[in-house]
Amino acid sequence: MHTFRWAGLVCLLVLVVVGCRGAGPVAESMPSPTSAPSPAPTFLDTGGCAAREGAANSPAFLEVSCTSERAAARVLVRRSGAVVAGAAVDCPLATDFVLYLSEGAPAVRGYACMRNLEPPHPGDPGAGGGPFTVVGDCVYAAGSDQVRETPCDGSGSHAPQHRVATAVARRALCPPSTTLYVQLTGPQPPVGCARRA
DSSP states (O other): OHHHHHHHHHHHHHHHHHHHHHHHHHHHHSOOOOOOOOOOOOTTOTTOEEEEEEETTEEEEEEEOTTSTTOOEEEEEEEESOOOTTOOOOOOTTOOEEEEOOSSSTTTOEEEEEEESSSOOTTSTTSSOSSSOOTTOEEEEOSTTOEEEEOTTSOSSSOOOEEEEEEESSGGGSOTTOOEEEEOOSSSOSEEEEEEO
């Protein structure tokens, strides 16, 4: 009777061991899941920050952490692809300057719409800079049928002559007080109605 019990227990152990060993090769031969390669990070992607390097009149920009002491400007929007000379940029109105990234690897090409982390903000209304002329900006005559932006406070090299009061879809919608029509670009109506500054 004891012999029968021991024999049954040995058979049970043999089944368990063989069963476990039998499952081993099956588990090992199953293909491991393959993960797709992660895309390469975009240089100066939206929300990233840059530090200015080099001379003030010809700065270079390096990508840095936004918590770095060296961080000077943040990327509001990053646009990829070839840059066409003279083409309008697709940036928010709050953009202080546009950083063109047209050289190097294809993944780097494009432009970044930048906003300084601290003042000055030349893209703000009346500040005298930025890629767009916006409502609140001041301009001066710079030749036949041309105007250029200048600070409204008179701190620029040219005194302000006109100030853009409103932006409308067409000239007929400008108020009677308009003394100059200014062509506007960017995400805003195309006609600026300006008055004497």
